[in-house]
Amino acid sequence: MRPILYSFRRCPYAMRARLALASSRVDVELREVVLRDKPAAFLQASPSGTVPCLLGPSGAIDESLDIMIWALRQNDPKGWLTMPNxxxxxxxxxxxxxxxxxxxxxxxxxxxxxxxxxxxxxxxxxxxxxxxxxxxxxxxxxxxxxxxxxxxxxxxxxxxxxxxxxxxxxxxxxxxxxxxxxxxFEQIMKKYPQWQDGQPGIAFSPALAEHPAS
Ligand SMILES: N[C@@H](CCC(=O)N[C@@H](CS)C(=O)NCC(=O)O)C(=O)O
Structure with a gap:
């Protein structure tokens, strides 16, 4: 099963999770959550009820920084984890x-x-x-x-x-x-329709154009 990312377009925490997922090209299914109308499946998955939440093979990752690290540990083509302490x-x-x-x-x-x-x-x-x-x-x-x-x-x-x-x-x-x-930035800010319980999610696997300045 493809991991599921519960996300919200304008949330800065969700944005950074999507940045790392896009860079790592780890394939996930994106479910756009509307915070005033949280779907039951999201509330069941997310211990904190906050976005982003990544539901993967080993359970839920509920902290955006942990999602970034999880994605980059799988694939880190730009060496983002190679960083001074x-x-x-x-x-x-x-x-x-x-x-x-x-x-x-x-x-x-x-x-x-x-x-x-x-x-x-x-x-x-x-x-x-x-x-x-x-x-x-x-x-x-x-x-x-x-x-x-x-x-x-x-x-x-x-x-x-x-x-x-x-x-x-x-x-x-x-x-x-x-x-x-x-x-x-453009890639991770694409708009997705609100996800509702029972619907299929949408693939989030933005193929980033190589761009030296980004
Ligand atoms: N520590 C969390 C914080 C995430 C967070 O606070 N997200 C906000 C949206 S930007 C949220 O979901 N708030 C819950 C709500 O508004 O109901 C993380 O890094 O993922």
């Missing part, structure tokens, strides 16, 4: 303090006791540090860290894109723009 620290900082500050900036009304301006500054500290680190990529070549973090920087940037573009983070801005313009 500090790459994992960058991912942890992005998933932890940066994502927390991002949510408190973007969804300020949900966090009555936090100040969105302060939260934006907190997120900006991470992006300034990242800007000093990036020279094309976070390391000398593309790694899992780039693709684990890019969807969240995208989400942050589009809270207020004119403001983001005015900041002095030239390396981060160029890194994000190149990603947004890449064939890789």
């Amino acid at each position: 500090e790459g994992w620290d960058w991912i942890a900082r992005a998933d932890g303090p940066f994502k927390t500050a991002l949510d408190r900036t973007k969804y300020a009304s949900r966090y009555a006791d936090s100040d969105p301006a302060e939260q934006r500054k907190e997120a900006a500290r991470f992006l300034s540090d990242l800007d000093a680190q990036i020279d094309g990529w976070i390391f000398a070549k593309a790694t899992i860290a780039d693709f684990a973090i890019l969807p969240f920087v995208r989400q942050f940037a589009f809270i207020d894109k004119p403001w983001f573009d005015q900041q002095s983070w030239p390396a981060v801005q160029a890194w994000l723009e190149r990603f947004l313009a890449s064939d890789r």
